[in-house]
Amino acid sequence: MSLNILGYDVGGTKISTVVGNDSGEILSNVRMPTVKHLGKKRLIEEMITMGDAALKKAHVEKPDLIGIIFAGPVDRNRGVVIASPNIFGLSNFNIVEPIRDYYRTDTFLENDAQAAAIAERLFGSGRNVDNFVYMTLSTGIGGGIFINGKLYRGAHGMAGEIGHNVIMVNGPTCGCGRRGCLEALAGGKAIARRVIENLRAVRDSDFFSKLRPNEITAEKVFEGKKQGDMFSQLILEETIYYLAVGLVNIINTLDPELVIIGGGISKAGKDLFDPLNDAVKEEFKSMYRPFKIVPGLENGSDLAAISVPLYTEMELHGEGEKQY
Known part of the structure; x- marks a missing residue:
């Protein structure tokens, strides 16, 4: 049985939300331009709205895993954005906690470039x-x-x-x-x-x-x-x-x-x-x-968001890498 993964890419020009599976298939996506003055509360509200819309489009009731990738330095262990060059006011912000609490699903954070490398390892x-x-x-x-x-x-x-x-x-x-x-x-x-x-x-x-x-x-x-x-x-x-x-x-x-x-x-x-x-x-x-x-992969940014939780789960559980 395949895993359904909700992925967020919070970038410099756009915020995108995708639903994909562990075979690397993208089932749906929702995108919006990045607004520099969005702020913490509004960002989370937008992410939840976009996540719900992407899940609905993909006919998925609840994600099995969630990945968030961010354009900037992050502390993946704490789920914290260290600094935010593109959206003001997000420094030292725990972006994982509110998303994890809303969906009640394991949620993982990674820098966008490292996430893209992970996508290449799993799918590229x-x-x-x-x-x-x-x-x-x-x-x-x-x-x-x-x-x-x-x-x-x-x-x-x-x-x-x-x-x-x-x-x-x-x-x-x-x-x-x-x-x-x-x-x-x-x-x-x-x-x-x-x-x-x-x-x-x-x-x-x-x-x-x-x-x-x-x-x-x-x-x-x-x-x-x-x-x-x-x-x-x-x-x-x-x-x-x-x-x-x-x-x-x-x-x-x-x-x-x-x-x-x-x-x-x-x-x-x-x-x-x-x-x-x-x-x-x-x-x-x-x-x-x-x-x-x-x-790199044609759809690397979409695959990066769903690759992060897959790879992190392997690291956490000490599993060998699957050949996706």
Whole structure:
């Protein structure tokens, strides 16, 4: 008999709620834009309303397990959001307790990037790979690491913050406060910022001169390259170089079999992965070793939310991983 799982993804641009099962099938989903001033009480009210709606759509009366993934640092053992970069007023907030009490169901919390790595382990390219790194390449850059078949969380549960490795000393200031982080150079927000900062190039570009500053995104840069815009080409070449430097640092440190890249920017497909593979090979210099860089799951964010309780239950009960 399959398990029905209610999953929440509380992210920077949207809050999504899904109902899925332990075979990785998504039965329903409900989404709403993230509101920065939502607050604790309203957030829980919205989550419960969305959860009830998703369960009704899936014809599920009560979930067997619940997963919550959050875009920001969390204390998974206490069910607490440590800091909230996207929704104000949620720092040191126990997000698990009210959801668990309402549904009377075991509820588990995880950082969104680590949850995506778990989804890859259970349902994606990491299924039969014991040592891999997952990178989410979106507005920011995060990650999750599997070592010898187990998610590596570190001493404080905060391992995998690969976006905050400095790759340019005295580079642009990152949201974390340091300068020259990978995220501050190659995250989606950083790509858009680098375009906007080059005002002369923007004015001279047929593609970008038609866009308002708030319309410039990383996705638009890839679109500009496809249309032959040379400025887009230069911005992407820089971005690929920064990503290659960051990835080679990670690969040299951890020696994974595989690097999986997900997140919105990964949807650029061959326009991202072909030059990135070439750049990484070049950046290895004499330290080259076999490696693969592959795209993440198409529906990774939905599967991440339902994967967290499945994987946590295995950890709690000391069970070997099932092959989903």
